[in-house]
Amino acid sequence: MQIQLKCSCGEGNCLEWAIIELQGVVEVQPGFQDQLQDLEIGRLCRPSQDTYTFTVGYHELTGSKVPLKKPLVVLKKIKHLRMEESSDVNSSSSSEVELEVIGIIRHRILFKTRPKALISRPPPVVKERNHAEGSVASG
DSSP, rough: OOOOOOOOTTTGGOSSSEEESSSSSSOOOGGGGTTTTTTOOEEEOOSSSSEEEEEEEEEEEEEEEEEEEEEEEEEEEEEEEEEEESSSSSSSSEEEEHHHHHHEEEEEEEEOOOOESOOOOOOOOOOOOOOOOOOOEEE
């Protein structure tokens, strides 16, 4: 499945493109099945030069940047409508498709470890045993 991530710098201003590779399945709740276009699934952060974290719900994945063997090109399809003059009274229109290169993917961010749970159990409550005030231990 392909899910595009939004970048805060904007599509045309991105200096670096990458593929995010996850081991496993990202399951969408049934109520969001038809709304995948604008669905925010997580937060991608780069705490250090070589380490990435991806937080999805209550899970945090840690990954690393790996170069691709062959780079991939990101294309944007642009349709141009062109009116053609003909000898007939009716003029016909045809569409011309142009592909614009908007990015090159040279790396992938690989998350191959199991996710870490961000919510843990609360510490267990330890009950102290109180000795009865009137009892005295004799030895």
